[in-house]
Amino acid sequence: MEGYISIREAAEKWGVSERRINQYCSEGRIPGAERFGTSWAIPESAEKPGDPRKQKKQAAPPKPKKAPELFPGFMPLINTPFEPGRCMQTIQKMKAGPKRDIALAEYHYFSGQAEKAMQETEVYLTAADSGIRLSACWIFAYSCLTMGRIDHARYALDEIKSTLAADGQTASPVRAMEAFVAFGAAVLLHLPLPEEMPPAEDFLPLLPPGVRAFALYVQAHYLYLKEEYSHSAGIVEAALAMGASAYPISAIYLHLVAVMDYMSMKQTDRAQRHLLTAWEIARPDDLIEGFGEHHGLLGAMLEAAIKPKWPEDFKRIIDITYRFSSGWRRVHNPVTGHDVADDLTTTEFAIAMLAARNWTTQEIAEHLDISANTVKKHIFEAMRKLGIKNRKDLKKYMLQ
Structure with a gap:
């Protein structure tokens, strides 16, 4: 049977004061110690407790490796969290220069002002900074589509391909951006997907948070087109629960694809909740473009x-619908052969x-x-x- 030693004996054994032994016992740091009146009995086999600060330091989990920053400056407004109604204030707080100019062009595009967005991005189509150039080409392409300037839109999409090729085909961040741009263009225009598409889990972690949220919308839209409505809706719900709601533009598009899914499943109440949530996010900043695109x-x-x-507002949305769908069909129909x-x-x-x-x-x-x-x-x-x-x-x- 194991014996016990006194506080004094433990203090001599471990080379500390009796007061420190009392403290150890009171804090429960000596397993098996028992109180007897005002004193403690300590198991003979007990070991001196270690420094709790060192223990915490040793127990701390390693910090996760930060994903490589992918094209800094790419779609800065999509990548910036802000409260609905504070979109313009968010842009104005950005440092004057190309990044803020691109953010303003994003705002103009997503608020249904395609002509302004087209004019603001045209000057950056050959910018030296890859993130700025890719952003400009992306916004310019879709603005031109809305404005019926199909040749200009195709030029911008080709410029995106050239930019990615020039930045190195083997680099993971470049491949991630290439996958996002190619996959996004194909899904949103309902065109055939590229022959070689890396799995989403290979490129999504490399995207910055706001763009990643938009990429999840693209993924959900893709599943919708495959008639996998439950799977698509599940991605939307998970993305919103995991923080995508902090990025209003991406959140609007996620909610809209949820409407598409739930309407396809005849769950009109859930569809309406998502639509009205998207509207609550969009209306304070007039971010109505997505509603027209998805009508x-x-x-x-x-x-x-x-x-x-x-x-x-409905009339304005319908006007966007007519303009966007007209340009959309001029790209979609000839490529797919679908009338x-x-x-x-x-x-x-x-x-x-x-x-x-x-x-x-x-x-x-x-x-x-x-x-x-x-x-x-x-x-x-x-x-x-x-x-x-x-x-x-x-x-x-x-x-x-």
Whole structure:
């Protein structure tokens, strides 16, 4: 049976004061020590407690390695967290120079002012700084698409490829950016994906947080196009829960793809919650571009939730839709050979999209709070314009 020693004996054994032994016992740092009245009995086999400061230092986990900074200056506004309503203040706080100019161009593009964004980025298409040049080309390409200047848009996309090639094909950050740009362009324009795409887990960690959040939107959009709606929605929910909500532009686009997913699954309540959340983020800074870009995929949710309460904003969104979709089709149709409908009104298109997704006339009527006869008239008119005779053929002409 193990014996015990007194406080005095422990102090002599370990070369410390009796007061320190009392402190050790009171703090529970000597396993097996037992109190007897005002004193302590200490197991003979007990070892002197170590310095807790040294123990904490030794126990501290190693700091994770910081990912290499990828093209500093790339899309600075997307990469900057700010509170809704403080977008312009955030830009104004940036140091004067190319980075702030690019951030302002981002704001103008995402607020539906494509012509301003195009003018502001054109001067940086050949900038010496790779991050600034890539940002300028990216914004310029999509601005030109909206403005109907397709040749200019193609030039900017080619310039992106040249920039990445010049910066080194084997460097991991360069390959990460190449994957993001190529994957993003293909998904957002509904074009064939590049033949060789690295797995998302290989390039996502190399992207800065705001761009990474936008890349997750692209990934979710890709899964939506593959009709993997639950998987897509899961990525959105996880991205928002893990901090993407701090980056308003990326958060808006994530919420919009969630609307697309939940409408495809006929979960209209969840779809509406995501749409209104996106609207709450966007409206204070007028960041409405994404709503216009996604109109055809949102399942008439803009008509149901935005038009009744914000009719003037809805009109502006529809104007963006017409301009963006016109340029989009001029790139999409020739490359894919798909004749996506281009002569329907936005209302006809939205209702035809729901019909193509197997929504019944009554379901569409209830969703939009209109009569079944009105729904039938819109579908009939859409089929007449497309030269088809049944709903099954609608899917051939609708955005997928």
